[in-house]
Amino acid sequence: MIRFEPSRLxxxxxxxxxxDRTINPPHLFERYETRIAELRDDPRIPDGELLEQARKMWADQEARLSSIDSRAGQLMAAAGIAASLTTTAVGQKGLFGSGGSSLLVVAYLLALAYFAYCILVALRVHGRRRRYKIGPDDLVPSRAPSYARHLALELLASLIKNYQSDNRQVEALHMAQWAFRNAVILLVLGGIAAVWS
Incomplete structure (x- = not known):
């Protein structure tokens, strides 16, 4: 049974x-941090194998970030082109003159607002963000049983922070996609209204 949730609509x-607590549930990331702490002294996983797996996870996370950036860039370009075409259509049809349907004018203006919002949010995805990398301080030997294990654990700890950052970026990307979708729906509905009027 489908429940109607006004807040979701x-x-x-x-x-x-x-x-942020919804995007990055604390209980999930606490579990990750606990597991990393357990790995510090867990002899069942060889040091080299742990480091290799951490490197693979890091590479996967970097690929995910690249995908997020790419999709945001494509969305910005598409929204910019769509907004330009919408503005041109408004000028060509003379909608703001005496013959323009007020419903169509409102639909076009709302669509332009959604396109602008889409671009602003997609720019935020590309904007300044905090990325966690392994730095010189992390390369100093520690109390870990081996250097490879120490480095693997540092990679994993940074990876968790990057997951949280990426989740925020994905959330912003979803908002931009929804705004783009809403703008397209408004243009279609406005076009249908123009044909019928």
């Missing part, structure tokens, strides 16, 4: 990001 109409 409103979130699709006015795309705003969810709270």
């Amino acid at each position: 409103l979130r699709h109409v006015v795309p705003v990001p969810r709270r």
